[in-house]
Amino acid sequence: MSAAEQGRTGDVDAVVIGTGFSGLYMLHKLRDELGLAVRVFEAGGGVGGTWYWNRYPGARSDSDSYIYGYMFDEDLWRKWEWSERYPEQHEIRAYLEHVAQRYDLKKDITFGTRVAATTFDEDDDTWTVTTDAGESVRARYVIAGVGALSVSNTPPFDGIDSFRGESYHTGRWPHEKVDFSGKRVGVIGTGASAVQAVPLIAQEASDLTVFQRTANYIIPANNGPVPDEVREARKQDYAGIRERIRNSVFGFELTLLEKGALESTDEEIDAVLQPRWDEGGFGIWLGSYVDMFYVDEANAKVRRFLHDKIREKVHDPETAELLIPRGYPFGCKRNPLDSGYYETFNLPHVHLVDVKSNPIAAITPSGVRLEDGTEYELDAIVYATGFDAMTGPMDRIDIRGRGGRLLREKWAEGPRTYLGLMSHGYPNLFTITGPQSPSVLSNMPVSIEQHVDFIARIVADLVERGASTIEPTQEAENSWVAENQQLAEATLFPTADTWYMGANIPGKPRVFLPNLSFVGPYRAKCDRIADNEYEGFTISTAREGATA
Structure with a gap:
């Protein structure tokens, strides 16, 4: 034997x-x-795992596609072609289906x-x-x-089963396309799933209300096709990429800076963070100042930069201030990547409702009622309320x-x-x-x-x-x-x-x-x-x- x-x-x-x-x-x-x-x-x-269930509009990886896959098989890594910097859900599922077939x-x-x-x-x-x-x-x-x-986690709102419209959870999305055309839609939650879904839902809905309990720090994704020369250079460096990410801090080709934010002037911080903001991705979060994870004064210097960016993107000052996170450090909450999220709130049919100061009291047959009695009539509710x-x-x-x-x-x-x-x-x-x-x-x-x-x-x-x-x-x-x-x-x-x-x-x-x-x-x-x-x-x- x-x-x-x-x-x-x-x-x-x-x-x-x-x-x-x-x-x-x-x-x-x-x-x-x-x-x-x-x-x-x-x-x-x-x-597919999470990518089998998470089919909501805009669902995609927030890791660069060239490192969001297996690297144990060099031939598999070289031959699979991703269409974008951050692959969408359907493409990741296709990749995993390919893997299942490749190895029977x-x-x-x-x-x-x-x-x-x-x-x-x-x-x-x-x-x-x-x-x-x-x-x-x-x-x-x-x-x-x-x-x-x-x-998936759906908070136990009173009356949640009474709603007569359509209800969805981003973590258990239908396999068939959901059409929000001409509908009044409410999105509850502003985590990573909502950040990806809201811009696309806004393109269809006649009216979109986003119920926000906690504002998020959101960094641009800068998604799009990867230039051919970049793609080719990576293919020539399989061994180097694999070695670097395996021995890195966070599994990315990102390196934290030796000089801390506390040691830097505002001008120096802007000069460091602006290129990372323009490049998109996790560079500001996982490839900048290490002391921002340990010292609130250092973190506050990075927060200043990010607060200013939100104010630049959002036209209405009151909405901008609601979208600026308060009361917690940057980087200590999951950092979503943005493909038009902030700009969505410049559209006349998109509304932001603060449910931290005025919480959701109940889901009603016709929509959402807040503690002060304000009611929002909706045709569909999307629960972007995360996971256990x-x-x-x-x-x-x-x-x-x-x-x-x-x-x-x-x-x-x-x-x-x-x-x-x-x-x-x-x-x-x-x-x-x-x-x-x-x-x-x-x-x-x-x-x-x-x-x-x-x-x-x-x-x-x-x-x-x-x-x-x-x-x-x-x-x-x-x-x-x-x-x-x-x-x-x-x-x-x-x-x-x-x-x-x-x-x-x-x-x-x-x-x-x-x-x-x-x-x-x-x-x-x-x-x-x-x-x-x-x-x-x-x-x-x-x-x-x-x-x-």
Whole structure:
């Protein structure tokens, strides 16, 4: 028997949940490179993960297309042609469909099926995975590629089911085109999805009202076709690009400045930020002043520049002031990219309503009513109200580890992981870019590839050793959780009410959900841990149940 065959127990070696970037690559690694038997379950009707569900107008990546994809296969990277700097949803889905076909992945994927529960059996060190269709599968390993932003959040507005018009959520958009022509539309929320959708909805709607609770700092995308000479130069530098993003701070070809904003005059700051503003993208956020993440006085200097830009773009001074964020630092809330968002509010049929000072009291049969009694009659409501991020997708599955302990109960006060990869008491259960990993504070495909490669390395080593389980020690987990919060508390991130802090979900514990170890250093740390006999993990052999 081969090592792979010796490691097989039950129905399959591994179950993978989800077919976004994470699940597809994980299937390829485990099945095609390690020779394991793998089942993949996907709730959607096709591959794509977040890009299968998020089909709202204007949905597109905010990472440059040349690094928003897999780089493990140079031929795949070279041959796939993106049409724009920031690819739209339909193009990303087409890319992932192409990947699924290229590696013949669909034969091991069960679509339209949601994993309802997974339970660890301590007698034979396997997981029993149960689906909403009633199927049960036993596996040695379970890998959750469920995504950070896959559970949509709709606030529990009074009367929400009474609305007689059309209702949509940006995270669960219909597959067929939605036509807003001649309709009075209300958009609730002003996060990244709304920033992309509002300009396009405004082109169709006869009247558009945007209900804003918290104004956002929004940077121009400067989207469009990539010049041929730029595209060709990149193709000649595959190895260099791959190396730079893998060892970068955020998974982009962006570098933070050595000189801080505090050390710079306003004139110097303008000279630094203006070219980044003109270029578009995350340069101002992830490629400028590092001290703006730590010192509010430094952050205020960058905020001044951005406030002035909003006033330049928006004609009506009162509307401009409403669109200027107040009360939190720039960069500590998800930074959307703008393709005409601010300019949309210069149109006579587009209105901005401040629901921070005058909150939404109820959704009525005919529209939206505010606390002061003001009513807005609408034909359609778009809820751009975000997601139960990071932990939400895992909480939706009944996951029971050693002693039958429910994962969501263990995480009731916030996620507890080691490396954002595993949790003590849940052997052989992995989360790809899970909470307390760099994940959403990075270019996601870069972090996904790192986690998938690391998980595959672990599994291959376990099979080679004839080992049964791996899980973090309690001490390693405690240390990682503490380190994660210490890194965050040294910055301004906890001062903002964001989904990074779980603040958008009532009752959710206020803890920092991603990780600030950064992409390159985090990768190096994982490699050191593996090289050092998986420091912080316990590995048990199948024969003896002893620590290896």
